[in-house]
Amino acid sequence: MSLRPPTDGNNSEEIPFARRLVASRRITSSRFRYFLLGSVFLTLFTVFIALNFFPNPEISISTNRGKLKARISKDGLLLGHFPYKEVSKDKLASVYPGMEVHKSVARDLANMRASAAAQGVQLIVISGFRSIDLQRQIFYENKSARNQIAIERAKVSAPPGYSEHSTGFAVDFGDGTMRSTDFEVEFEKTPAYLWLKKNAAKFHFVLSFPKNNIQGVSYEPWHWRYEGTVEALKEFEPANRKRRRKR
């Protein structure tokens, strides 16, 4: 007589009950894991879609150039400008009365102006450090104070809290022999601008808003920023990263 078990038919009956129970539990827990993974994925996907298709709300700003509608972009820019904090007063140095820059800029700035002067170019500083409060006044209120007439003419493009000037590292230059070009695109035709174009880099000054800049800010041939220290470079890294990505 053969003692071999039958080879056909449903052999699940041969699996002991306890083992069957463990197996079914395994199936349930792996289903639960898939469900959990699916939910996490769905949540992330929804957040991604929301961030991309529903941008920050539009805000209306009345500026010295009239009313503007704007919204803070995904990378934190407002009207094309990165946010900047205000440098503390103890880090400022005077260029001339009422005109200050970050003290780490002062020496290179003085050397640059002396170098220009030695070549017959009158490179003057028409704006340096501006507090966020002053930026607010000239951006929103078109403040008229005798010593700010020049800045009013600048048609200041950066909202308060978004100006490179509040870091103390930004300088607006003019040509001492052609003051009518102060804060005007025509500044690009002055000896001062042509000199800057050729020599500013030696003194660590960079044109912040060249023609067709990636930030979409209007062309400002007079506005240069200092990048001659690690602190300054850190300050402008987001702007430089955006510039590098374009290339």
Ligand SMILES: [Zn+2]
């Ligand atoms: Zn400027």
